[in-house]
Amino acid sequence: MKQQHHFVLVHGVCHGAWCWFHVKHRLESAGHRVTPLNLAGAGTSTKSIYDVHSFREYNEPLLEFMASLEPSEKVILVGHSLGGMSLALIADKFPKKISAAVFLTAVMPDTTHEPSLVLKQ
Template identity: 55%
Template sequence: MATAETTKQQRRHHFVLVHGMCHGAWCWYKAATALRREGHRATALDMAGCGAHPARLADVRTFEEYSRPLLDAMAALPPRERVVLVAHSHGGYSVALAVERFPDRVAAAVFVTASMPAVGRPMAATSDELLAYVGPDFFMDSKEVQQENPEIKGKPFIFGPNFMAQRLYQLSPPEDLTLGLMLIKPANAFSTGNPDEVLMRDAKLLTEERYGSARRVFIVVVDDHGIPAEFQRRMVAQSPRVEVEEVAGADHMAMLSLPEKLAELLIRIANN
């Protein structure tokens, strides 16, 4: 008969945390701490050119290269280990790609107010629909910056201080907004403004047999001003069999505004 300690050991999980646009692994510092405090493993990754990753923005030419840190981490997992992938915002695309490539290494894919592409559609379609939904003035003082690599179509952009304060961090502690303003970096979207981006434009990339068969959970963040709740639910409606949870009282940066509650929910999802 299993002891309480044995049961606790069996219910420890490995969470792999993937950040959104212009951010880095640093934005998970509170949620990762909360998960580790409960005895779980939390690995927060920088996508290529983000956070503390050594690549320059101009070095990251494709979405495949951008997502390489996650893909390499999945490939390096020990045999039979299955992780809980947690995507935030734009990180949903990298997580979807990782699930398609490594479905047998994914216990669950959790989308925290994240872009969740549907099987049989290009991933870029989700971004196109979001941009059409929110309109051209939505991003306020965010701005494009000079593209240093002529091989990359479209210009990188960076979130503006007012956009971050009003759309992304409106319920987060002010010190976390300050931290974000200090650490964000320009990013290439790949999903927009680049018709040559192969993966994001491939309607056959995400298959029912792999990505579609994985356990997927979408966490609707009701008070998110960055990806409105109505659009979050629209993404869910495009993907049958996706489980849905809801969180109120958090902003787009749920890992900063409600880190303990988010960690508790992630653990419950993993336990189920």
């Protein structure tokens, strides 16, 4: 039996979970579990983008989702555009819950600073 993976899809700026429609369908057709998320103020998020004042607030849906995973569950993160910074943040905060991170034409932070530095500033 083929191993099933859990993919978490993170959109970029001015997008939402909707932008992963085709990718979601193909991964699910291959038997994988797929969770495309809307970050705060994006897609079908109920929060207005004008009420998002920090990168932490913007990523709150992703932070909450990762915190809700079972301790032994690992996911494959896929981020596009600014979603790459979100991936770096999550990899820094939840390293044991990630089996891989895919930066798809995405922002990659430098290696001099911890990715969570953006939350502190």
